Amino acid sequence: MNLIGEKGVRRIFLATAFSALSALLLIALFIINEGVPFIVKYGIGDFLLASTWNPKEGQFGIFPMVVASIWVTLGAMLVGAPLGVAGAIFLSEFVPVTVMRIVKPMIELLAAIPSVVFGFIGVVVLAPLIRTYLGGPGLSLLAGCIILGIMILPTVISISIDSIQAVPRSYREGSLALGATTWQTVHMVTFRAAKSGIIASIILGMGRAIGETMAVIMVAGNAVKIPHSALDSVRSLTANIALEMSYATGLHRQALFATGVVLFVVIMILNSLAIMAMRKRVAKK
Amino acid sequence: MMSHKFEIQGLTVRWHGNPLLKKISMNIASSEILGVIGPAGSGKTTFLRALNRMNELEQGYEMEGRVLLEGVDIQSPDYDVVSLRKRVGMVFALPIALPMSIYENIVYGPRLAGVRNRAKLDEIVEKSLTAAFMWNEVKDRLDSSGMRLSGGQQQRLCLARVLAMNPEVILLDEPCSGLDPISTAKIEEALTELKQNYTIVLVTNNTHQAARVADKTAFFLMGELVEIGPTNRVFTAPTQKQTDDYITGRFG
Amino acid sequence: MRIHPRHTQRIAVTVLGGATLLTLAVLVFIIVFILEKGLPVVGPGFLLEYSEDMGRAGGIFTTIVGTLVLPVLAIGLAGPLGIATAVFLTEYTVETKVTKVIRFGTDCLAGIPSIIFGLFGFIFFVTTLEMGWSILSGGLTLAFMVLPTIIRTTEEAIKAVPKSYRQVSFSLGATRWQTVKRAVLPNALPGIVTGIMLAIARSIGETAAVIFTAGSSLRLPTSIFDSTRTMSVHFYILAREGISLENAYGTAAALIIAVLLVNLAAYWTMHRFIAKRS
Secondary structure, three states: OOOOOOHHHHHHHHHOOOHHHHHHHHHHHHHHHHHHHHHHHOOOOHHOOOOOHHHHHOOEEOOOHHHHHHHHHHHHHHHHOOOOOOHHHHHHHHHHOHHHHHHHHHHHHHHOOOOHHHHHHHHHHHHHHHHHHOOOOOOOHHHHOOOOOHHHHHHHHHHHHHHHHHHHHHHHHHHHHOOOOOHHHHHHHHHHHHHHHHHHHHHHHHHHHHOOOOHHHHHHHHOOOOOOOOOEEEHHHHHHHHHHHHOOOOOHHHHHHHHHHHHHHHHHHHHHHHHHHHHHHHHOO | OOOOOEEEEEEEEOOOOOOEHHHHHEEEOOOOOEEEEOOOOOOOOHHHHHOOHHHOOOEEEEOOOOOEEEOOOOOOOOOOOOHHHHEEEEEEOOOOOOOEEEHHHHHHHHEEEEOOOHHHHHHEEEEEHHHHHHHHHOOOOOOHHHHHHHHHHHHHHHHHHHHHOOEEEEEEOOOOOOOOOHHHHHHHHHHHHHHOOOEEEOOOOOOOHHHHHHHEEEEEOOOOOEEEEEHHHHHHOOOOOHHHHOOOOOOO | OOHHHHHHHHHHHHHHHHHHHHHHHHHHHHHHHHHHOOOOOHHHHHHHEEEHHHHOOOHHHHHHHHHHHHHHHHHHHHHHHHHHHHHHHHOOOOOOOHHHHHHHHHHHHOOOOHHHHHHHHHHHHHHOOOOOOOHHHHHHHHHHHHHHHHHHHHHHHHHOOOOHHHHHHOOOOOOHHHHHHHHHHHHHHHHHHHHHHHHHHHHOOOOHHHHHOOOOOOOOOOOOOOOOOOOOOOHHHHHHHOHHHHHHHHHHHHHHHHHHHHHHHHHHHHHHHHHHHO
């Protein structure tokens, strides 16, 4: 270390600290560089709102995929958010701490299961059930929503539990001392105090759902059309990119990168919202 | 006449604008124990930490005035703060044994200074533990964790750790505040032995301790040095009414 | 008629408890289902034999190699960079606009979905830098992906080291780097290792980013410029192309076991860490 000296050490660390930022900028740069010229040339209106996706004919309307992504994400939220928040509340407030300490890591293990496995389960278990009892091809928007909902559960539960635990004990004790039941305390006091953290967890879950690729490809059907019912087959933006990237060239490839740009922007916005919500939670303390 | 180890001239310390010490001027002689007494919030700890520049590790501190160690201003920009802290060691209020063996705790400092020779390190460990009146207690378990010692032992370990650096000055910040009377007595005994070869500044909230151990005593109140003088005189015939009030227990 | 609060509570607990049980049931079901169908397929033969006939027969040995090599490369790059970044943010600076920007960049990087990494890796490593579909491209792309995770967990581990250790070190005349090297990092190490293991677990399950950068060759790679197929990519291809349902289950079982093992190792390390402290 005498070779470099203390100031040198600090400079090295300073340089490395910019690595994450540089990585982000590099990624943004290359994706934008590949995708934006296409958007400019083709026209953003036609790109986002036209419904015909036919690369061979040079038609690149991604509207069906936009709709599919929106529906899949909303559906995943409908499945994952209530289940997740309910689970988080139950585990933090109605169960001994020791039990929660065992169960929470188990649920976080769910997050470790690769997305392809989730998709596979969707294909061999869920889709046939949907086909049998509800009709349609089985590989559908509904299947996608359910599987994605399950996939975002760990995120929602884990962060919500942390937010609920962060509520000061004095809030709870004050309420209980006034004769409220635990449930009344939860929905009148604790939940309200933990709200921004819980919302942040849901927004983060949404971000994961929009960005999910493999599971959606396996389970949602991948038909390029605007869904009219939850039993229809759909193709998300991410699925579109992944399915066609391997053989796309020229304008087609640029269109896929342009799709990536759209995704990138949406997710950046969602993540910024989540980060702001998380900061609000910490600042409130 | 004994040379002054420290000369403090007009020392003012502010933290985020609030003055914690106001124009402190005094001298600290070598080979004696200076006791620093005063109620909580009087600036005793800030004063102590100014002597080895530990205040600047936190954000928001500003200093005016001069602190001279053997005539050299320790605040000057080209003064080597690292070597300052090797010459001026500190024992904190809470015994902080690092999570390593007793041996490793003691040699942590010397290793930083570049001592590698195993025999030399062994010698340092024995000498410093002996000077802290601890050698016989722990000589057979030098490899056991320092965190397993009792509070009093850990504090003496911290003292030994400081001594291992062969400092010239030892600063102690309420070292016995969490300890039982026997451990306190052992530390006071050690300090009395050590003062022959070191300059010792002892901040204490226990006036009796200062009366027992210190050669000179300084009384701080709300950031100001109210009185300083030989311990005997300060305790029996203080010149300031505030000193008298504090010592007789009317406040603080 | 007002319902007594005790009744509402009972209803609430039932509903909430039911939701929780449902979540747990799903988790258990997935793991049991895959293992039940897949474990019979997994055996020393399966794990050590090469793939034959595009995966219809034979084992998954080459994919295991691929699955091991990519995370190693990724951690090799992202580990030091991430730890250094975390050290800088916690030890060498205070919260300023610069650190806020760095943290924002890290948070954003963490939120990028894997398909975008795949696109980036493809256009940057595979095409522009002409590395082709290779272990190198895949490893570097994964490095970008796990960097934020390592930064975050290392920061947490470093922050958990008591401030007093630093005070003691400084008071003994240590420089900042000496304090970091000898008093802070050794005590943060278990937490850092846990973070790295979690990053590895995530890399093992990665598919979208890997398939576009490391390719899908079933041949045993001999250099980092060779393409390789990881277990998750193999599983995806087997399942989607309908090549062999049986081998798909087997691969999935192996994949789940690998991921579970790494996660358990990470938790075990974390527990030893916490136990040692108290």
